[in-house]
Amino acid sequence: MSSPYGSSHANGDMSKYDAELIGKGRTAELFRVDAKTVLKLFFEPTDEAKARHEVARMEIVNRLGLNVPRCHGLETQAGRPGIRYEYIAGRSMVERLQRNPLSARSCARILAREHLAIHAHGVSELPDETERFAATLARVKSQLGDRYEPVRAALSRSVSGTQLCHGDFHPDNILLSKNGPIVIDWNDCYAGTPAGDVARTYLILSAPTLPDDLAPILRSFVRRLKRFLAKSYLTEYLRYSEIAAQAVDGWMGLVAAVRLAENVPGEAEWLQGIVDMHYAPKRA
Template sequence: MKVGPLIVAGYDCEIFEAGPGRVVRRSRDGRSLEREAAVMRHARRHDFPTPEIYDADGPDILMERVAGPSLFEETLRVPERAAEHGALLAGLLRRLSAVRAPGWLQAAPGRPGNRLLHLDLHPGNVLLTGDGPRVVDWANAARGAPGADTACTWLILATATVAEPSLGGKRPDLLAAFLDGVDPAAARPHLRAAAERRCGERDLPAGERDEIDRFLAREAGEESEESA
């Protein structure tokens, strides 16, 4: 695809200008993004908020340009809204849990299910627009039980390395509001698989791996107390 100037580059993909209201998302290693585009089209057909897809060809996706800050950026800007943003994340996962996955989508490890899973739905992958949120970066999408998606987001909110002072001490509010809007009991059996997937990411800070270990130990202890 013909592209214009580079807008932003990540370790996995680059985003280029592609005409009015459009961008091209291009994989840096040349891997095909056609499956990711098909997942986004499927989610959008089922009224889940993703950018519109216009075309996909090998490593390129031609898609709607979404204008607005990420939920993470907005939480850093206005920490007082952290609880509201946690509730927004929970609401997005509830909406996604109603979407059946296409039969061709690979199954997520762990307990079986037939729902569409994002498996990376954190504040950095939610863009806030004038028309509401848009969920981006569907590279990890799979088919499975909704609790797996909840576990992934829960783990990230609880353990991700962030500039804590920038959140004004509101991180617990974000996490508590999220957990109030989901089913933690359904997510707990998926936490270890979520942790293994998260620890497999090549850019994960070592300190976050330690925090994940502490988090799993705490949750295992709480689960034991509840079942006693």
């Protein structure tokens, strides 16, 4: 079954690389090179700048001592830019949830604990959240219509944080290894406000969309499971954080507007509804 959290996979005959293919995403393939390392190979030869961008972020994150794979730098194979990473033996949290839905509560605790550990670090070398979000909102200005100016004004009023934020923290990006959870996919990390990063995770977890290949008999159950995981994660995070629930809610509309730019299938109307709920003009 596909992931219920919106991960998509690229298709097509790409340039071959003589190693075991263990994963494929929208922009790259992941190959097992040897017992200790994997190689992330981007599909397009023109993606070298993207690879350098990712390595620069990983060098920052690796210095912080978090539960993340070690990055061993850039590499080119079959004319394609790539990044060599430490190999992590383990399954994604999504796979655990699919195999054992009763693990949802323990998975929520892991999500909250790892997110808190990430947010404990201040960073200065990463992109600033205000500039990052402003650029993204500009791409969906026409889609937001008369909601754009209120959303943009809310972003301008916000106090930009300096904490490490993952930017795409959800079960697909948690590997459960024998040595504990490992957080992957740091390409969208930034310096910002933890409440905004938490709001994004909550939105991803609670999104109503489901995989196309999910059996009809399971759809209602999986929706309930997603809602339970989202609420349990947020409750657990807030229990051990100094952040108030109102602070997270205050970011929901803005984060929903930003996520519109990702064009996740089936989410647009739902996200627009959240934006409207937070930024629609007040009736007299």
